[in-house]
Amino acid sequence: MRFFNYIAHEWIPSASDRWFANLNPANTGDIIGEFPRSNAADIEQAVRTAQEAFRTWSRMPAPRRGEIIRRAGEIFIRRKDELAAIMTREMGKPIFETKGDIQEAIDTAFYSATETRRLFGYNTPSELPNKMNLSFRTPIGVCGIITAWNFPIAVPSWKIFPALAAGNTVVWKPSDDAPHSAVIFAEILEEAGVPPGVFNVVHGDAEAGAALVEHPNVRVIAFTGSTATGTQIAARCGALNKKVSLEMGGKNAVIIMGDADLDLALDGVLWGAFGTTGQRCTATSRLILHEPIYDRFLRMLVEQVQSLRIGSGLDPDIQMGPVINQRQCDKILSYIRIGQEEGARLLTGGKRLDTGELAYGYFIAPTIFTDVLPTMRIWREEIFGPVLSVAKAHSFEHALALANDSEYGLSSAIYTRSVEYAFAAMQDIEAGITYINAPTIGAEAHMPFGGVKNTGNGHREGGWTVFDIFTEWKTVYVDFSGRLQRAQIDTQSD
Numbered sequence: 001m002r003f004f005n006y007i008a009h010e011w012i013p014s015a016s017d018r019w020f021a022n023l024n025p026a027n028t029g030d031i032i033g034e035f036p037r038s039n040a041a042d043i044e045q046a047v048r049t050a051q052e053a054f055r056t057w058s059r060m061p062a063p064r065r066g067e068i069i070r071r072a073g074e075i076f077i078r079r080k081d082e083l084a085a086i087m088t089r090e091m092g093k094p095i096f097e098t099k100g101d102i103q104e105a106i107d108t109a110f111y112s113a114t115e116t117r118r119l120f121g122y123n124t125p126s127e128l129p130n131k132m133n134l135s136f137r138t139p140i141g142v143c144g145i146i147t148a149w150n151f152p153i154a155v156p157s158w159k160i161f162p163a164l165a166a167g168n169t170v171v172w173k174p175s176d177d178a179p180h181s182a183v184i185f186a187e188i189l190e191e192a193g194v195p196p197g198v199f200n201v202v203h204g205d206a207e208a209g210a211a212l213v214e215h216p217n218v219r220v221i222a223f224t225g226s227t228a229t230g231t232q233i234a235a236r237c238g239a240l241n242k243k244v245s246l247e248m249g250g251k252n253a254v255i256i257m258g259d260a261d262l263d264l265a266l267d268g269v270l271w272g273a274f275g276t277t278g279q280r281c282t283a284t285s286r287l288i289l290h291e292p293i294y295d296r297f298l299r300m301l302v303e304q305v306q307s308l309r310i311g312s313g314l315d316p317d318i319q320m321g322p323v324i325n326q327r328q329c330d331k332i333l334s335y336i337r338i339g340q341e342e343g344a345r346l347l348t349g350g351k352r353l354d355t356g357e358l359a360y361g362y363f364i365a366p367t368i369f370t371d372v373l374p375t376m377r378i379w380r381e382e383i384f385g386p387v388l389s390v391a392k393a394h395s396f397e398h399a400l401a402l403a404n405d406s407e408y409g410l411s412s413a414i415y416t417r418s419v420e421y422a423f424a425a426m427q428d429i430e431a432g433i434t435y436i437n438a439p440t441i442g443a444e445a446h447m448p449f450g451g452v453k454n455t456g457n458g459h460r461e462g463g464w465t466v467f468d469i470f471t472e473w474k475t476v477y478v479d480f481s482g483r484l485q486r487a488q489i490d491t492q493s494d
């Protein structure tokens with residue numbers, strides 16, 4: 001079956017007439033369909049359409065736009081089961097997780113819809129009499145959105161709904177590993193009443209993404225993906241004076257102190273490290289264990305990890321699905337080899353699972369390395385798979401130093417019963433998100449989301465802060481004195 005780009009409510013092939021196949025990562029013989037490998041001509045057409053649509057969409061009262069977005073949330077509720085199966089089939093995570101992914105988009109839709117009645121500005125005193133100063137948010141224009149495959153609906157929704165709510169129009173280049181979900185996203189927005197050209201989908205790979213970044217009429221780029229790609233995008237956006245928001249890599253650490261509730265911490269580490277097969281930017285990939293509980297906690301963890309049920313996410317009993325594709329599978333296995341060569345101790349896992357049904361997909365055993373030193377690549381580099389690196393800390397200060405010894409700073413967590421440790425962690429962990437007695441994954445739609453250091457470039461999606469990405473401030477001075485008043489001059493007597 002062939003799928004198409006979505007421009008101005010039409011489903012159209014790429015001008016390139018080239019296609020890529022979308023496979024089920026749990027069973028690579030299951031081909032979902034062929035999708036267009038788009039080029040600059042397709043981007044040109046989509047951007048032109050989005051630019052035209054901007055004229056009317058940006059002038060629609062924001063609460064009217066909000067009603068359409070709210071309806072989209074309701075249709076996501078109605079189509080949740082069907083869409084979850086489509087998502088799991090193309091990207092592998094279990095159905096209960098894809099349902100959560102959709103729920104995050106529903107929450108974002110309702111939140112964004114409600115924000116259309118707020119989007120507060122400022123009204124402040126003027127320094128001159130009979131003059132009023134205001135500042136309010138204005139839409140920017142066409143937003144280019146480029147996303148990853150691991151949250152095929154939630155992460156795009158974090159960008160698309162606020163961008164639309166604020167009055168922008170959108171051209172979205174979804175991941176070529178999860179393009180079918182994007183097709184459903186478009187169907188839902190159309191049914192909700194988003195007018196033609198306001199929301200467009202152009203499938204493809206880096207070629208289409210680069211054309212979107214380069215297009216002079218795309219004024220904002222919002223990207224989720226690797227730090228390497230994001231850094232290149234930021235450089236181009238810098239040269240072209242575009243606004244750019246980046247959500248990139250993570251190497252998220254959990255600290256477990258000697259006084260922690262170990263059963264609670266165990267559940268948190270299992271979910272944080274191996275949920276979504278470790279393929280979240282928020283995944284727990286470093287575990288810092290306080291010396292007194294080091295051996296005991298590892299024994300508990302290994303036992304649980306070895307009993308995780310692994311297989312196709314379409315099977316409701318499965319806890320962990322495959323990794324996304326051959327390239328990622330090779331990359332993760334090569335990091336496992338690097339870890340062994342660097343001298344870390346492989347405690348469990350460390351291999352591809354290829355017996356029985358698993359032979360048809362990209363399955364990797366959940367893997368734990370101990371004796372990991374902060375100099376090792378498996379401690380420093382984002383692997384994006386089910387691989388957890390463990391280090392021992394002699395004290396809270398040592399644990400904190402280990403956690404902060406990273407070029408990334410997205411999520412973090414500490415398990416402790418001590419108020420002092422908890423507050424010190426809140427203050428001193430270098431990350432955009434810190435969890436106390438909860439895993440590193442599980443951000444909520446109405447809170448700012450993003451990271452410090454090489455994880456981002458200072459923006460926050462989610463919550464009220466996302467509107468800083470998708471709006472510009474307009475300042476207005478209303479002088480009703482009926483005469484020329486000179487700011488900075490007429491206020492001063494000397």
Ligand code: UN1
Pocket residue numbers: 104150151155224279280281282440441442443444
């Ligand atoms: C991502 O992996 O890009 O907090 C986002 C979480 C999810 C979002 C992850 N709500 O883990």
